[in-house]
Amino acid sequence: ELKVEQNPLFLSMQEGKNYTIYCNYSTTSDRLYWYRQDPGKSLESLFVLLSNGAVKQEGRLMASLDTKARLSTLHITAAVHDLSATYFCAVYISNFGNEKLTFGTGTRLTIIP
Amino acid sequence: EADIYQTPRYLVIGTGKKITLECSQTMGHDKMYWYQQDPGMELHLIHYSYGVNSTEKGDLSSESTVSRIRTEHFPLTLESARPSHTSQYLCASGGTLRTDTQYFGPGTRLTVL
Numbered sequence: 001e002l003k004v005e006q007n008p009l010f011l012s013m014q015e016g017k018n019y020t021i022y023c024n025y026s027t028t029s030d031r032l033y034w035y036r037q038d039p040g041k042s043l044e045s046l047f048v049l050l051s052n053g054a055v056k057q058e059g060r061l062m063a064s065l066d067t068k069a070r071l072s073t074l075h076i077t078a079a080v081h082d083l084s085a086t087y088f089c090a091v092y093i094s095n096f097g098n099e100k101l102t103f104g105t106g107t108r109l110t111i112i113p
Numbered sequence: 114e115a116d117i118y119q120t121p122r123y124l125v126i127g128t129g130k131k132i133t134l135e136c137s138q139t140m141g142h143d144k145m146y147w148y149q150q151d152p153g154m155e156l157h158l159i160h161y162s163y164g165v166n167s168t169e170k171g172d173l174s175s176e177s178t179v180s181r182i183r184t185e186h187f188p189l190t191l192e193s194a195r196p197s198h199t200s201q202y203l204c205a206s207g208g209t210l211r212t213d214t215q216y217f218g219p220g221t222r223l224t225v226l
Binding site: 033035040041042043044045048086088090098099100101102103104105106108 | 144146148153154155156157158161169171172203205214215216217218219220222
């Protein structure tokens with residue numbers, strides 16, 4: 001059974017600081033997604049990472065994928081309050097034609113002014 | 114911007130009632146999904162469909178049922194609601210390309226009294 005673990009689960013950081021969220025998964029996959037969820041809202045797609053070594057950047061967020069280590073990171077640079085949200089990684093698995101995403105536990109990020 | 118809609122957005126209902134949560138998308142996606150998410154927790158896949166007349170159960174056992182009679186429509190039904198069904202239900206759809214992301218609807222927050 002695929003397990004997807006994120007850490008930390010909760011992160012409180014000051015504006016202007018840098019930090020990294022980690023997503024570890026337990027089986028082979030070459031596709032990983034990052035989503036953002038604001039309180040009481042649905043999920044917004046941030047990044048899709050399609051191969052080993054893939055790196056995507058949008059504003060203050062940068063995501064990377066190491067398929068050999070089964071690890072993805074979401075790096076936050078010079079955090080601002082607007083980035084406060086819960087961030088989920090999701091691992092893509094295709095098994096005999098069944099394609100599914102398994103979501104991580106989520107990281108609740110709070111940016112303190 | 115993804116065009117995926119869910120109704121109702123909020124539903125409070127008594128135990129034993131039959132309910133149907135609606136989900137529709139205008140993107141022509143073949144693949145559609147239902148997830149269940151408790152507040153602040155990870156998402157669990159409960160049903161998915163790869164096209165008309167195709168439905169499968171997801172990773173999390175659910176007493177709900179789904180149907181896919183039209184490409185754009187993927188309703189979820191609970192025959193007899195119970196307090197344990199209280200949760201947020203998120204519908205998603207995705208295309209067939211390898212790069213395609215799952216796009217999420219706004220969700221239905223269900224409370225069963």
